[in-house]
Amino acid sequence: MEWWLVLIIIFAGAMALLAVGMPVAFAFIIVNMVGVLVLQGGGRAFHTLTLSMFSSVSTFTLLPVPLFILMGEVLWHSRVAFRAIEVLDKLLGRLPGRLSILTVLSGTVFSSLSGSTMANTAVLGTMLLPDMERRGYRRPMSIGPILASGGLAMMVPPSALAVILAAIAKLSIGRILIAALVPGLIMAVLYMAYILVRCRLQPELTPAYEVRRASLGERLDGVVRHLLPLGLIVFLVTGVIVLGVATPTEAAALGCLGSFVLAAVYRSLTWEVVRKAVGGTVHISVMMMAILVGALGFSQLLAYSGSSRGLLEAVVALPVAPLLLIVAMQGIVLVLGTFMEQIAIMMITMPIYIPIVTSLGYDPIWFGVLMLINLQMALTTPPFGLLLFVLKGVAPADTTMRQIYLAGLPFLACDLVALVVVLLYPDSIGWLVDWVYAK
Template sequence: MFLSDPAIGVAMLVLFIFALMLGFPIAFTLMALGVGFGYYAMGDHIFQLLVQRTFSVMANDVLISIPLFLFMGYVIERANILDRLFKSIQLAAGWLPGALAVATLVTCALFATATGIVGAVVTLMGLLAFPAMLRAGYDPRIAAGVVCAGGCLGILIPPSVMLILYAATAGVSVVKLYAAAFLPGLMLTGLYILYVIIRVVLNPSLAPKLPPAERNVPLTTVIWSLLTSFMPLGILISAVLGAIIFGLATPSEAAAIGALGALILGVAYRSFSFEKLKESVFLSARASAMVCWLFVGSAVFSAVFAYLGGQAVIENAIKGMDLSPTMFLILTQVIIFVLGWPLEWTEIIIIFLPIFLPLLDHFGVDPLFFGILVALNLQTSFLSPPVAMAPFYLKGVAPKHITIDQIFSGVMPFLWIVVLSMVLFYIFPEIGMWLPGVLYGS
């Protein structure tokens, strides 16, 4: 008995998920399945499609900014700018309850705007801030939660690479998406800081006050420290984001400015070398190649999947559930949350989101709104046990006596804060939609 084309399309998706669980390389699995099933469905035309999709991905103007933003982040990471930044913010926040934790979150938020590389931020803050909090007598759980949650902010806060990929996948404006993500990113950071302060006020033993010598620092010392560390990076990030959001430069042009500015900062701090430059170029090229081949594989796979009728089967199944827009959003966010356990956010954005995007019009959901909701949700994919990457990044650099159970325990409150932020954003969508509406109209 021969299967119908839609059934073969669904079998193609099931086979991909099975190969994924076995650990096969995702990009090449997508291409292999796309070409294999495509040859069955289209014959030799599949090879023309493969060439066309490869060219269209490589010629996509939006994607040009990815290697430049990655390079900017890797340069800042390797120029030891984070160490100076953390110390200056620590001096400025010394009077607050849980000062080191607050300084860690602010540093993560600022560093997130320079690099969306979650593993790098969590690892660096795990080497820098986590030991400092443990030495100060902080509870390991709250210290671990702060580092892991703060390190994931780069997924949401512009210039997020994730938002660039979503824009390219969904066909929306990167500029509007950055504007929409700005305030939700600040909201989530603010909720993290508020939670830490309230917890420490209620239970001071979780985060003892810093010694008087570290709290009673002359104002001139604090100002000088901020001027020499916080301000230069802050000006660079503001210039990059401002140029994008206010339409002074395209994302690719602004990313080039950011990359050049990061190099100048590294040289000015005398903490950059030719070896570090080579490392930054290599890591940027490797990550960019991975993203591009994922796009190529996903484009071929999606085209064949839709040609066979698999996309229509899923769309009709969801439409047949007679869901309200709210229930549709809950369903998609739950699926994305579960996919975040075994998959990286790149695979979720490039492979699985295109299945839901055609349904947005049917349910009357704004793609900008949906994109920010997904960006918030993807924070949970790095935090939720049992396969959360951020806790494992931290465990890799934490002292041996810190257990993974302690890290997971510390992360859980921040996971619920992310869920709260998603609820707040759904109830008050103006949190994200107000700024692009003001800047670019409805």
């Protein structure tokens, strides 16, 4: 059977199972099993695939996944993370669009503590949207910043999806986390710059209101008591990796320990918090590991069938500039992201994309960061971006999907600017990775 026909059948099978609502992990595991039975006749090949699928997740390199999740769960359920919003609110003073700016800053801080885009969006929407509505903020300046900032959790460490992408593509987890940090911060700065400029041009979008001016003592007290301790957690997770002091696994363990200690210091660490945090961690971790089992088995099935090699040779032989191929691959991801789940997209594309990228002479870490930016954009791209519906669930009842779509478009443009910068200037992210790993 020709490789291209096998490839079409494999993808059609996976897409059909996903279309009928089967969970991502089970859909790919079934495709893997059926594919090996049909192509290899079962027996030893089936046994080898089964062993390799499960041994792929019993590795020390994936330990950061449950540790990062546990850290975020403890900080959420103990409500330690929410103290940062109050402090940031006092620090902003009377900036134009201050609540929109506060949303971006809070989203960036929360991203460094949770790594979950859905949790980030839901929390920001629940906590900040009612106040913005009460202050008379128009939807472009209330809903838009929440959508954009919620997606930053995919870029700012500890990003659970970045770890999964690294595992699927067999890339260095530490390198991908560090490389994604730079465009994540660029995007946050672009969001705030856009908010400030638009609020200057259209002040009616964010009506001014009386703000009690916090004294210098109050600001310093908030920073020392609430912001710096959370900053220490961020340092334990990201800083020690950047400084080359610890591996991602060690950093995840330090961050997890720090979250328990901080919750205990604030007297927020109760048995109920521990129960919810551990339960949530087990639930999410098992789901992610099952997904990785299916993803890594899928890449092996493509190798067994010869589809990977056949597609690689066909793509490399195309009379097209390599950079245009990269753009085309990213375009496919963006289109898929408007109606498919992010993890499913990574599972389908990365086993095929990474060999092509490597053969074209590009850095796979750079390509992985492009994928993360693109997937982050897909979360807020109409009509079916996941975060659009998450925000609809916490927005006021009179909020329409059209308002949500329009509010997110300017911030999508900011994401596109960041994507183009990283695409055309790989050194914009490569310098930090090279600096960290040169030490």
